[in-house]
Amino acid sequence: MTYRLKSFFAAALAIVATTAVLVPSPAIAQNSGYLQCVPYARELSGIQIYGDARTWWHQADGKYGRGQRPQKGAVMVFKPHRNMRLGHVAYVSEVIDSRTVRLTHANWSRINGRRGQIERNVPAVDVSPNNDWSEVRVWYHSIQAPGGTHWPLHGFVYADSTSRPQQPIPRVRGPVRVEPSKEFVNAFAEFSR
Numbered sequence: 001m002t003y004r005l006k007s008f009f010a011a012a013l014a015i016v017a018t019t020a021v022l023v024p025s026p027a028i029a030q031n032s033g034y035l036q037c038v039p040y041a042r043e044l045s046g047i048q049i050y051g052d053a054r055t056w057w058h059q060a061d062g063k064y065g066r067g068q069r070p071q072k073g074a075v076m077v078f079k080p081h082r083n084m085r086l087g088h089v090a091y092v093s094e095v096i097d098s099r100t101v102r103l104t105h106a107n108w109s110r111i112n113g114r115r116g117q118i119e120r121n122v123p124a125v126d127v128s129p130n131n132d133w134s135e136v137r138v139w140y141h142s143i144q145a146p147g148g149t150h151w152p153l154h155g156f157v158y159a160d161s162t163s164r165p166q167q168p169i170p171r172v173r174g175p176v177r178v179e180p181s182k183e184f185v186n187a188f189a190e191f192s193r
Helices: 003-018 037-045 053-060 182-187
Strands: 065-067 075-078 088-097 100-106 118-126 135-140 151-158
Touching (some): 037 053, 037 088, 053 065, 053 075, 088 118
Antiparallel strands (some): 065 151, 075 088, 075 151, 088 100, 100 118, 118 135, 135 151
């Protein structure tokens, strides 16, 4: 086994050990169709931004608060990275500590061999060198642990909590579409986490 591989496994075990108490809620497989991250994050947060996840950070400028610190009810905005060209958004369902949050999001892991599923309260760990939430590792269902990829973030978009009381996570109304778009499929070509 190479030194790099040994280092990776040591780091993975350290993260699993620190997140052992953060066992996520079960992922939910939809009966049919795809649920994409954007409409799901919008429904959970109440943040009225439309378009691909990669556009959320810039669209929020001047409309919603933005920052580098997680907050319950905020939306974590991922930058496009590798084959994830459309970016990703995820609802922050809980802040555990300065480097760990729980996310509730759609269309991240393959569950039962399919994308477009919901994962509730899964850990995401800040792995940025300066603890500034510029890079995270996110729970990946198939390995039941945080994946190995350091995903770059724009930061967090905050809902206006002064005009809207914090609401419980609503039930999902159903998939947005039956099949993913061709652009979406191409943007999430097979890649290693």
